[in-house]
Amino acid sequence: MLTMKGKYGLKAMVHLAGAPDGRLTLSEEIARSHSISKKFLDAILGELRNAGFVHARKGRGGGYALSRAASDIRVGHVLRVLDGPLAPIPCASRTAYRRCDDCRDEEACAVRLVMLEVRNAISAVLDNRTLAELAAMPGLLDEDSRSRELALNA
Amino acid sequence: MSAGRVVIVGGGASGIILAARLLGRPDSRLKVAIVEPREAIGAGVAYSTDEPAHLLNTRAGSMSAYPEDPDHFWRWLLQSGAAADLDCSDPFCFVSRRLYRRYLADLVAPWLAELGGDGRLQWIQASAVDVSQTATGVAVALDDGRTEIGRAAVLATGHAVPASGAGAPYASAWSSPAALGIEPADDVLVLGTGLSMIDTVVALSRAKHRGRILALSRHGLLPQVHRRSHPLKLDAADIPFGTQTSFLLHWLRDTVRWAASEGRDWRDVVDALRPHTQTLWQALPLSAKSRFIRHARTYWEVHRHRMPPEAEQSIRAAVATGRLAIRAGRLLGVEAGEDGQKAARIRLRGGAEEVRGFHHVLDGTGILRDPAADTSSLVGRLVSRGLARTDPLRLGLDVDGTCALVGADGQASPRIFAVGPLTKARFWEITAIPDIRVQCASLAQTVAARIAAPEPTREVAAVV
Ligand SMILES: Cc1cc2nc3c(=O)[nH]c(=O)nc-3n(C[C@H](O)[C@H](O)[C@H](O)COP(=O)(O)OP(=O)(O)OC[C@H]3O[C@@H](n4cnc5c(N)ncnc54)[C@H](O)[C@@H]3O)c2cc1C
16 A cells, blocks of 8 residues: 555655756655655665665765666665555455455455456556656656746746 | 568577567568577577486476467477377476477477478678668678678677686586586586586486585575466566565565465466566666665575476585585685685685685576676677667666667667667566567567568667
8 A cells, every 4th residue: 555655665766767867866855756754765775775776875965866777776675665465455465464454355345356466457557657657748747847937827 | 571681690599489480470471580599599698518317397288489389399299209208298398408409499390401391591690790670671790701781680699608718717517527628527617507517417417427516606596496377367466566676575475375275286376466567677666676686686586486396406406415506605816726726715604704725616507697798798789889778777688669779879679679688678578488489489570570671660769
């Protein structure tokens, strides 16, 4: 399930995807433009670093950058690192499985069975989308550029 | 209806399974030529052994040539009488590799004139030395001066086999003790502690060998043994694709721990990954692939490619009687020693450099080799001519998702393809039959469609 962690992590990754090549971005900057607490964001970026999606450099001139091209990073891959197996409801997961209390016979529960199908559809969609594609979507631009755009259109 | 001729270079398991796929298509009359210099088709490096104790390291139930009919090989075993004196009452049994060679030959018998078939399959006993493409087809040049032409060619030349014979530094562990001239009392050093080493020890044991055997490898790890496994069901949604090797291994360990808490075996997890390994590999960034090869490959392989229980018993017995020692360490060099022996300079892990005498030094270090290192080989020649290129890690030839050969210019060939271990760079787990047969099924479709097209496709897809 998409948690806050997954959502903010993805926003941070899209933010980094928009940074010019070779430039490091401070986590303060990301936190500010998406109104995320910096502490929460640092924890998220730490996990993304462990999984090999971002590089980090400490100290002056430090910050974060994607560890490979945004076109090589799949949205679904980032989300699995932050949220675990993709699944719409907990009992429709195999390794992070939790019982759905309202389900008496899970093997035969129609809702669960269809949700297992849904999760395959979810991974098919999210594993097909790259960060570069997300970064190119107008709806995900940060607040600054959106207000600039609005001003231009006015 | 499609007609036309496909030339397959290499008649090992991959070449044969692909041929059977192409010829078995209900709607087609296409013809296939297999170019294979060995004395038998279906032999290749894996199934040419006549040693009965050289067993398949995959259970019979996984060795069918047809993924949609997984018991095909097992049924063949029962029907052909080949397993008459074996306990193969269920598909969890491990039979001689030479039987698999017979199975592969039987697979194509309906089309091979020599075996009473209809002649749509032709076996040309020669080596291919070059392949070129023309506007309408391919020309495969043979070492005897002839040329075979077809509408498409498939390279199924398998593993880059280490040079053996005169001049090679070490004898190949894939030869029989008799062929290597190993006497019962001789001391033997084997490089590698994997499945090839096990083959050697098993064959030596059967030949009543009583000398000392030292098996040496970087980690001194033996392959794990097969047990009946009941693979978990894992979906793509469960697996952390695209992460660094360390993260992935961490996840794997966590998942094994979780499975154990559910009363399951680690094999259930490793085997559950089989349908996903190619996607996993392709999602790894190059840095992670190279890290995996350096740091994790051995651990992965000893769990993924396991030995039959019979082989384990034989190895344990050899260790228990002191005949066999399996050690982590390195061979630093070999010089001529006393009495025609070889003086091996070795360093065992945690120990000092020492010199030990052996009558034989065998190379059992397996199958990961630069495919183009031998420039006189067909693959080496294709690479030097720019018709093919190796991947950055030099694991194999670069192919696109349909197994079409990618040239030095990044263009996928419309009519030259590759199958099997040669395509390891793209698919990684593509050396064992359960993976090869799936690849053959889809490649047969690609090739049949390609040569059924009325005109040769002019446009070629750019692959970068
Ligand atoms: C010792 C050993 C045991 C194995 N056991 C198992 C097992 O039990 N189960 C399993 O699933 N997998 C096993 N494998 C994995 C094995 O890689 C495959 O099952 C199989 O060998 C792959 O077949 P192949 O045809 O692709 O390659 P190969 O077996 O290498 O065959 C390639 C063929 O191409 C021919 N060739 C090469 N160059 C040319 C040329 N220029 N012109 C014409 N012909 C050429 C060679 O003569 C050879 O016959 C084993 C591998 C080894 C090495």
